[in-house]
Amino acid sequence: MEKTKIRVALAGNPNVGKSTVFNQLTGLNQHTGNWPGKTVEKRVGYIEKDNYLIEITDLPGTYSLTAHSLEELIAREFIIKEKPDIVVLIVDASCLERNLYLLAQLLELHSNIVIGLNMIDVSSGRGYKLDIEKFRERLGLPVIPMVASKGYGLEELVQQIIDTYTNKTVSIKIEYPELEDVIRKLESLLDSDIEGYPTRWTALKLLEGDEVTTKICKEKIKNWESIRQIVEGREDNPVRVASARYNWIKKILDGVLEKPQRQVISWTDRLDDVFTHPIWGLPIGILIVALIFYLTYTFNELINEPWERFLGFFESGISIIFSFLPEWWRNLIIGGIWQGVSTVLSFTPLIVIFFLFLALLEDTGYLARLAFVTDRIMHLLGLHGKSFIPLVISFGCNVPGVMATRTLEDDKDRVLLIILDSFIPCIPRILVASFFLGVFFPKYAFILLLSLYGISLFSVIFSGLILRKRVFKTSITPLLIELPIYKLPTLKIVLLYIWDKLKSFLIRAGTVIIFLSGIIWILSNLPSGDISNSILAQVGKALLPLFSKLGFNWQLTVGLITGFIAKEASLSTLGTIYGLSGSELGSALLREISPITAYSFVVFQLLYIPCAATVATIYKETNSLKWTLFALSFSLAYAYLFTFILNKILMFVVR
Amino acid sequence: MKTILQMKKGERGRILLIKGGKGKVLRLAELGITPGEEVILAQKSFGPVIIKVKDTSLALGRGLAESIFVEEVSNGEDQD
Numbered sequence: 108m109e110k111t112k113i114r115v116a117l118a119g120n121p122n123v124g125k126s127t128v129f130n131q132l133t134g135l136n137q138h139t140g141n142w143p144g145k146t147v148e149k150r151v152g153y154i155e156k157d158n159y160l161i162e163i164t165d166l167p168g169t170y171s172l173t174a175h176s177l178e179e180l181i182a183r184e185f186i187i188k189e190k191p192d193i194v195v196l197i198v199d200a201s202c203l204e205r206n207l208y209l210l211a212q213l214l215e216l217h218s219n220i221v222i223g224l225n226m227i228d229v230s231s232g233r234g235y236k237l238d239i240e241k242f243r244e245r246l247g248l249p250v251i252p253m254v255a256s257k258g259y260g261l262e263e264l265v266q267q268i269i270d271t272y273t274n275k276t277v278s279i280k281i282e283y284p285e286l287e288d289v290i291r292k293l294e295s296l297l298d299s300d301i302e303g304y305p306t307r308w309t310a311l312k313l314l315e316g317d318e319v320t321t322k323i324c325k326e327k328i329k330n331w332e333s334i335r336q337i338v339e340g341r342e343d344n345p346v347r348v349a350s351a352r353y354n355w356i357k358k359i360l361d362g363v364l365e366k367p368q369r370q371v372i373s374w375t376d377r378l379d380d381v382f383t384h385p386i387w388g389l390p391i392g393i394l395i396v397a398l399i400f401y402l403t404y405t406f407n408e409l410i411n412e413p414w415e416r417f418l419g420f421f422e423s424g425i426s427i428i429f430s431f432l433p434e435w436w437r438n439l440i441i442g443g444i445w446q447g448v449s450t451v452l453s454f455t456p457l458i459v460i461f462f463l464f465l466a467l468l469e470d471t472g473y474l475a476r477l478a479f480v481t482d483r484i485m486h487l488l489g490l491h492g493k494s495f496i497p498l499v500i501s502f503g504c505n506v507p508g509v510m511a512t513r514t515l516e517d518d519k520d521r522v523l524l525i526i527l528d529s530f531i532p533c534i535p536r537i538l539v540a541s542f543f544l545g546v547f548f549p550k551y552a553f554i555l556l557l558s559l560y561g562i563s564l565f566s567v568i569f570s571g572l573i574l575r576k577r578v579f580k581t582s583i584t585p586l587l588i589e590l591p592i593y594k595l596p597t598l599k600i601v602l603l604y605i606w607d608k609l610k611s612f613l614i615r616a617g618t619v620i621i622f623l624s625g626i627i628w629i630l631s632n633l634p635s636g637d638i639s640n641s642i643l644a645q646v647g648k649a650l651l652p653l654f655s656k657l658g659f660n661w662q663l664t665v666g667l668i669t670g671f672i673a674k675e676a677s678l679s680t681l682g683t684i685y686g687l688s689g690s691e692l693g694s695a696l697l698r699e700i701s702p703i704t705a706y707s708f709v710v711f712q713l714l715y716i717p718c719a720a721t722v723a724t725i726y727k728e729t730n731s732l733k734w735t736l737f738a739l740s741f742s743l744a745y746a747y748l749f750t751f752i753l754n755k756i757l758m759f760v761v762r
Numbered sequence: 763m764k765t766i767l768q769m770k771k772g773e774r775g776r777i778l779l780i781k782g783g784k785g786k787v788l789r790l791a792e793l794g795i796t797p798g799e800e801v802i803l804a805q806k807s808f809g810p811v812i813i814k815v816k817d818t819s820l821a822l823g824r825g826l827a828e829s830i831f832v833e834e835v836s837n838g839e840d841q842d
Contacts, residue, residue: 170793171792173788173792175785202817202818203817204817205794205816205817205818208794316784316785345784345785345788345791346788346797348788349788349791349792350791350797353796379804379812379819385805385807385808388807475821479807479809479810479812479821480809482810482821482823483809486809491823492809492810585823585825585826586809586810586821586823586826587789587820587821587822587826588820588821589793589818589819590812590819
């Protein structure tokens with residue numbers, strides 16, 4: 108029998124456990140995509156119960172539905188245009204007042220609302236007394252008490268969705284006594300729904316000064332002038348609307364929510380005394396991030412060998428399977444395509460470990476504190492504290508680092524951060540650098556590796572200053588971020604977080620790298636099959652006049668070209684050209700190039716260009732060819748100039 | 763009258779007014795920062811501050827903290 112489909116939108120503020128509810132309900136039965144034409148992630152999941160198929164769309168977490176940000180616009184447009192059968196609003200029982208602000212706006216758009224009253228354990232831990240029965244009565248809406256992280260209340264929520272679907276609720280109108288006069292006046296001038304939005308909603312949004320609504324009304328309404336006079340009549344209209352909403356909330360909660368006279372000092376308060384301490388907060392933050400890097404590299408070291416062996420085993424399996432093919436094709440598959448696949452796979456353990464730690468930071472609530480303690484130093488780069496996290500992620504891999512810039516609201520801030528991200532040395536770049544430094548400077552490899560981190564830090568600060576002054580001439584957006592309560596991480600949430608990040612890395616990086624690896628293999632084998640007179644070598648030799656100024660030979664130049672595909676491909680290309688690998692390649696390089704050239708090469712490959720997968724991500728995230736090309740040429744020009752000057756200084760000093 | 767930036771750690775205050783454009787004022791209101799509301803300054807630093815308002819902790823950049831004006835609240839629970 109065909110199941111009845113119920114379409115549900117899941118709404119709520121950030122940090123109320125909305126994603127936890129979504130993940131607990133749908134598990135792996137969900138898929139991620141983007142909202143049409145937008146870079147914001149859209150997640151849809153399914154639950155089956157009795158004769159119903161419940162399709163849940165996870166709306167972006169928002170505090171409001173005013174068009175301040177893309178997320179808020181997406182959330183409200185989904186409700187109006189897609190008309191879900193039911194909107195489930197998840198609220199945090201421990202800060203109900205602010206959470207119900209979103210409810211006030213939802214009630215103006217949709218009538219079938221179910222409230223998931225989450226984190227009731229936190230609320231009672233603070234000594235709050237909540238009369239749920241009275242709360243239901245006052246609102247006239249179903250309210251389900253929940254502790255989503257422990258799975259409590261989930262079944263009841265699903266049952267309530269079905270119940271509300273079968274017996275629709277009556278629509279509720281909120282009265283704002285202090286605003287009714289002006290709302291009525293505006294409603295009479297609007298006379299019909301605007302693009303599907305009810306007139307009452309439109310009237311309130313106009314009073315709030317909502318840009319999108321204002322623009323639409325300006326174009327569509329004949330007597331706009333009289334509307335404008337009412338709306339702009341009082342400067343404080345936006346705050347009047349906000350205050351009216353909070354007054355309604357106060358009336359709802361009066362006698363429903365009782366707070367103790369003296370606030371209990373919570374775990375969060377005690378931890379924050381340490382983690383956000385004006386002096387110790389920052390060193391602790393840096394220590395935690397450093398520890399994550401240390402542990403990531405240590406664990407990777409442990410896993411790396413068996414994993415490489417496993418991949419090698421796989422490779423021999425593939426060459427046996429394809430043994431029926433002519434040699435040229437077999438080489439393309441093994442040397443080209445498989446090389447790309449194994450490159451991507453060889454990073455997988457690193458990415459998984461790194462994101463495990465990041466998931467822990469986020470799920471415990473610490474990540475927001477990191478934004479607080481780093482805000483001051485991030486001002487050096489012309490950015491605020493929220494930008495710190497994408498930069499940290501970029502140390503693992505630039506692709507998720509660029510994606511993480513989505514948390515920034517201002518577009519210019521985002522583009523600036525994306526450009527700075529690409530100067531952060533990701534793990535593959537460090538691998539290439541370690542090889543060269545180990546061969547040329549065995550005694551000082553570690554110190555010189557640290558010098559690379561120093562150069563990268565310098566480049567980030569320098570570019571941040573220059574770009575903020577010359578290109579993005581806006582002032583720094585001030586930090587404004589909620590600090591959620593600390594909690595123990597949930598296994599399921601952490602695993603889903605890692606899976607989500609890994610999946611997008613594999614898809615994004617995988618497709619680009621595998622495709623380009625195939626092309627590079629073809630270019631390095633045509634026309635004769637010998638790489639030293641291949642098309643690729645010709646390109647390298649043609650570019651030589653430019654790169655010989657940095658002291659590079661054509662082999663290194665070709666290594667830089669393939670390094671664009673994936674940074675560590677530089678090494679395997681050099682291996683192919685010299686026909687050697689590992690320590691033999693090392694001694695060949697020792698004979699061919701000077702230590703200064705080697706160091707210059709390492710610095711250049713650190714800075715010159717983000718890899719192809721990152722460039723593809725930059726394009727996707729900025730949705731602008733102009734900014735993508737700008738990011739590309741900026742890093743290329745910067746790397747060239749920096750390495751050129753460094754090379755000259757080193758030559759001078761050594762002489 | 764003073765700004766949030768001038769408050770001491772642990773001090774309570776009642777919000778009087780918020781300086782700035784309509785968009786900014788509304789954004790703050792949606793996070794619970796409205797005139798008449800009580801705030802506690804939970805943490806200060808060389809950079810941003812942390813305030814508690816409507817049961818939520820918010821980190822505010824210095825510029826924002828400077829544009830919110832409060833009056834002192836004395837209810838015997840003040841502390842330095």
